[in-house]
């Protein structure tokens with residue numbers, strides 16, 4: 101129920117609001133003064149740094165004293181800086197509080213207590229020392245759970261001390277902007293629809309918004325779920341998965357604030373564009389952003405220097421453009437197999453085999469000659485006790501190589517090249533050499549004769565010349581991982597692979613091998629080979645892992661293969677996982693099971709879609725939650741899009757009405773461009789600011805841009821873009837994953853464009869990006885994904 105200025109409580113609420121604003125303002129003034137003082141002190145300390153220190157390097161005791169004094173002074177500076185940053189953070193939080201102190205209230209009558217307590221809920225707590233009162237409770241505090249989980253009536257919440265029971269007597273929501281009360285609703289629901297209606301009806305932004313004021317009960321269960329090692333959220337398009345993930349990060353940071361900080365959390369997102377889209381949510385909630393990355397970025401970091409690593413988008417483009425390419429089915433089969441658990445098993449078996457024989461080493465060469473041959477390495481390696489783990493044996497080999505290198509370096513001293521190199525030392529290098537000698541020798545010994553100087557310079561020259569070799573050895577570059585990966589696809593390895601229990605090689609394995617070998621010979625690493633190659637590398641060299649990461653959040657989780665999950669698990673051995681995905685948007689997924697059954701939208705189908713994750717972490721460690729309510733799009737758009745999916749009726753629209761999707765036929769491509777242009781002008785006239793024209797491929801986006809850019813202002817978005825503004829954007833549908841727009845125009849939904857079953861999800865993903873309006877254009881025949889729908893769900897416009 102909406103309350104107005106004429107309601108008696110309006111005045112009362114306004115007065116309270118003003119009181120809170122005054123208290124917050126007083127605190128702002130105090131903290132500002134404190135921050136100013138801290139800043140001044142920090143500047144003074146900085147300025148006086150050296151004058152507060154007595155530098156004396158006369159003898160070791162003086163040096164020690166100087167060192168201690170510098171150290172102490174630095175510590176003072178670090179502490180001051182930290183205090184200053186803390187004051188600035190508090191100030192920012194207070195300013196936010198001053199603007200919007202709270203968004204909700206519950207009146208809670210705790211059982212056994214005479215008084216009803218009024219709990220006001222906002223993005224952070226506000227406690228006033230003078231009145232000894234919490235004027236605002238943080239939305240993450242245990243008591244705030246009541247607000248999200250219960251309508252008025254009996255309610256309970258958990259505290260560290262046990263369960264509290266009572267009755268919610270009133271539940272109220274506020275819209276407060278710049279300290280002004282704009283609207284107020286009393287609600288009989290968990291979270292009233294009015295405010296949500298208003299929020300969802302707003303125009304799209306170029307940055308994602310926090311949903312803190314209107315979190316729904318089922319979303320709250322996900323945000324606060326801290327029981328399992330792995331939480332899988334299968335949610336319909338627009339059901340708030342990303343929003344919930346970010347709220348969850350904020351919640352975990354609050355709940356575990358003594359042990360967890362933003363650096364212990366990492367978000368894997370689909371692309372850099374998305375990273376920038378979501379980057380403001382946590383700061384808006386008063387938290388620091390967690391680490392954000394993409395899987396591709398990690399692959400690039402590990403393999404990018406050695407290979408031209410294909411990215412997921414290139415793989416996608418290949419699939420979309422493949423048409424009747426005879427190589428396409430082989431590539432498909434290759435992708436599917438290399439993404440599977442079966443391939444992991446092959447790799448593990450292969451690594452077992454390498455424990456006995458077969459590791460390919462690289463000769464260590466110096467000035468064109470072999471210093472240590474691969475045979476010598478192999479001999480050393482395979483005579484180490486075989487019970488020692490592969491990666492530990494590699495370490496032993498490394499140490500042996502470094503020792504050998506030292507001996508070999510000594511043997512170089514008498515060689516003529518050393519003398520020549522000394523002659524060619526320029527002034528800078530000479531000084532360098534001198535300094536190095538100084539460091540290595542006692543002061544007294546610095547009076548050399550010429551012979552000794554030549555000896556020391558020779559040693560310096562050799563040391564420098566051998567440095568790249570030492571580095572290579574330290575980085576384990578003496579193992580030829582690329583050749584080892586390649587070896588997997590050679591005819592002679594087939595026997596080994598065929599003998600792996602429970603794994604059947606695909607029927608076209610030989611063709612897959614030929615294709616892979618050709619790619620590798622050309623220095624290209626296909627996306628589907630990148631993770632396996634890295635996995636093999638880690639099996640041999642030891643797994644690199646990030647032990648400080650305690651929470652890993654994976655958005656668009658449906659796009660990761662079984663292989664990638666195995667790899668991620670080893671990468672973050674101490675990380676709990678939150679996976680947020682939608683099997684109906686699995687546009688990259690090559691696992692056929694997940695592909696074919698996901699549309700069924702049942703618990704069983706969901707479990708099938710994520711079965712590799714469940715198997716990997718164990719059923720007892722995994723919890724799965726489904727979100728079926730879609731908030732992004734109007735009822736009409738949800739009813740239209742869900743009908744494209746088998747079992748899609750399980751997706752419920754939020755009750756917000758708009759226009760039916762418009763499906764418009766054009767006589768030809770010129771007519772289609774003219775239709776889109778007219779549509780853009782009409783949308784502009786309606787002041788719709790955020791519009792996306794979604795094509796199937798990147799090339800098509802470029803062509804559309806060429807057609808339209810002379811007539812209207814449009815921006816072409818490519819995979820390399822890191823951020824975007826409002827306006828008319830043109831991009832391939834797969835790049836729009838996770839994003840949303842006021843209006844979406846689907847460019848060319850003809851049958852020849854979207855027809856394969858594998859394109860259904862791409863088409864669905866494109867259409868579900870629309871919040872308020874969805875306009876679909878086509879020429880010739882319409883895609884069967886629409887023509888099969890009930891004609892009442894959309895408006896059909898003919899030329």
Ligand SMILES: Nc1ncnc2c1ncn2[C@@H]1O[C@H](COP(=O)(O)OP(=O)(O)OP(=O)(O)O)[C@@H](O)[C@H]1O
Nearest residue numbers: 311314315316337338339340341342343731732838
């Ligand atoms: N509880 C909520 N209150 C207000 N808005 C919400 C709520 N839940 C979701 N939304 C809005 O719905 C839209 C979709 O949310 P979000 O992008 O998080 O969904 P998603 O499940 O990740 O979507 P997709 O998988 O289609 O990318 C956003 O505009 C978000 O702000």
